[in-house]
Amino acid sequence: MKYAMLIYTDQAAESSRTAEEQQAIMVGYHGFTTEVREKDLYKAGEALHPTTSATTVRVRDGRTVTTDGPFAETKEQLGGFYILDCKDLDEAIEYAAKIPGAAHGSVEVRPIVIW
Amino acid sequence: MPPAIDEVFHNESGRILASLIRLSGSFDLAEEALQDAFTQACQTWPEQGTPLNPAAWLLTTARRRLIDAVRRQRTRTDNAAALTHDILLRQESESPDMPTVLQDDRLRLIFTCCHPALNRDAQVALTLRTLGGLTTSEIARSFLVPEPTLAQRIVRAKNKIRDARIPYEVPTRDRLPERLASVQTVIYLIFNEGYASTSASSLVRGDLCGEALRLGRVLCELLPEDTENRGLLALMLLQDSRRNSRTGPNGELVTLEDQDRTLWNQTAIREALVLLPLSGGPYSLQALIAATHARAASPAQTDWRRIAALYQELLQQIPTAVVALNHAVAIAMAEGYEQGLELIDRIPELESYHLYHAARADLLRRLERPADAAAAYRRALTLVTNPIEREYLSRRLRQLAP
Structure with a gap:
């Protein structure tokens, strides 16, 4: 069963981190990615540029309307994701808790639809 | 449903359903099959007599229905992957030792229904519905929520179990304490919902206490080594033993001190005292406190x-x-x-809690400081919401005035 692990963190807080702090988090992500790859759970995983680089697209009455930035102002923003193949929700929760972002932000675990 | 079948339903449906869910991997298919089996029982039992082992009869019948349903679904969808649980294979590998198999399944069911990924309201509703065998409308009435709201709650929970694949198994040892705490919370919540109510619908809500006790017994039976399971059951039994003395003839509140102790249910108290661990977690400690009261022949x-x-x-x-x-x-x-x-006086954070002022008032009354006691009762009266407690506090206030 595939689960998307959507990592939400506070971007503003991230920009005020020291280089060492940032480095420690990167090491954490590297370790996590290595672990889930070795256990053959890893399907995909990407980090996203900050929401300041985002463009929101809507099509209304056949016209494409673009907006600068994300569609909603929230305290935490989607900063990256993993797609992991887990046995069940318990295993998914176990790995979600190991994602470094879970320690300061939050990780939303969403099962992926099988068509 | 004829009374005999109704009783079997109440006592056995949780067990049977738990096995059917394991066999089918689906709450919905299992519930349908069980419903069908009971419908058939209603038709055949009155004529042919109740089978020797009604639970086994129901399980066999429901299982047959389940196989039919799975076959139908297979030909309809042609999507074998959707049916990961091969019920026919499972049936063959089934242990012939039925009681053990049934018990294990009930434990799985409890843990799945009380999974922390479900919100508390959903855990309670699903537990009562599946393990308690209560109907949606009974649960809705007990919790004073509209029936469609409750039905929606159950549907949403079942869908999440299926879509997010909440496991149908007893948690591993490292996860057990946290998961067990969730189960205990749900059971105690059900009990308190029934115990705290003294309203017009108290008859229905009193059933919740009985249901919580039954679930507490199941938990003790299945995981007897956990002292908190025993503590929880003992606590509920001791509280329930005072059920008939808690209110007077006009429904008024009678405090522990003024209760007629001969009305306490000694059978329940004895059962609790046997269960009682000597120490332990919060439930055990609260049970030990309740037991100390239960052992006292008089308040003094x-x-x-x-x-x-x-x-x-x-x-x-x-x-x-x-x-x-x-x-x-x-x-x-x-x-x-x-x-x-x-x-x-050193607990200022309870300033807006009526029982804080009620407790102060009671001590001030005992200290023969009637003016201070009256002020505290009045403060409590501005905060209390339960009409029966309000009536009690007003009565106390009146008694202070000469």
Whole structure:
């Protein structure tokens, strides 16, 4: 069963981190990615540029309307994701808790639809 | 449903459903199959007589229905992947030792229904529906919520179990304590919902206490080594033993001190005392406190020192203001009203809690400071919401005035 692990963190807080702090988090992500790859759970995983680089697209009455930035102002923003193949929700929760972002932000675990 | 079948349904449906869910991997298919089996029982039992082992008959019948349903679904969708649970294979590998198999399944079911990924309301509704065999409308009435709301809650929970694949199994040892705590919370919540109610619908809600006791017994039976399971059951039994003495002939509140102790249910008390662990977590400690009251033949014979010591221990485990208040009251009874009052005054965070002022008022009354006691009762009356408690506090206030 595939689960998307959507990592939400506070971007503003991230920009005020020291280089060492940032480095420690990167090491954490590297370790996590290595672990889930070795256990053959890893399907995909990407980090996203900050929401300041985002463009929101809507099509209304056949016209494409673009907006600068994300569609909603929230305290935490989607900063990256993993797609992991887990046995069940318990295993998914176990790995979600190991994602470094879970320690300061939050990780939303969403099962992926099988068509 | 004829009464005999109704009784079987109430006692056995949880067990049977638990097995059917394991066999089919689907709450919905299992419920449908069970419903079909009961419908068939209603038709055949009155004529042919109740089978020797009604539960086994129902399980066999429901299982047959389940196989039919799975076959139908297979030909309709042609998507074998969607049917990961091959019921036919499972049936063959099934242990012939039925009772053990059924018990294991009920434990799985409890843990799945109380999975922390479901919200508390959903856990409660699903537990009562599947393990308790209560209908949606019974649960809705018990919790005073509209039936469609409750039905929606159950549907959403079942969908999440299926879509997010919440496992149908007993948690591993490392996850067990946290998961067991969730199960215990749900059971105690069901009990309190029934116990706290004294409204017009008290008859229905009283059933919730019975249901919680039944679930508590199941939990003890399945995981007897956990002392908190026994503590929880003992606590519920002891509280329930006072059910008939808690209110007077006109529905008025009767406090522990004024209760007619001959009305206490001694059978329940004996069962609780046997279960009682000597120490343990919060449920065990609260049960030990309740047991100390249960053992006292009269209020004057209450071992308040022991109760104060137990509250002290509880306070270390759950350092909340409400536990501190109970501890202060026990100290007042054990060592002196002044000492108790002093402790109570050190819990300012309960300023907006009516029982805080009620406890102060009670001690001030005992200290023969009627003006201060009256002020505290009045403060409590501005905060109380339950009409029966309000009536009690008003009565106390009236008694102070000469």
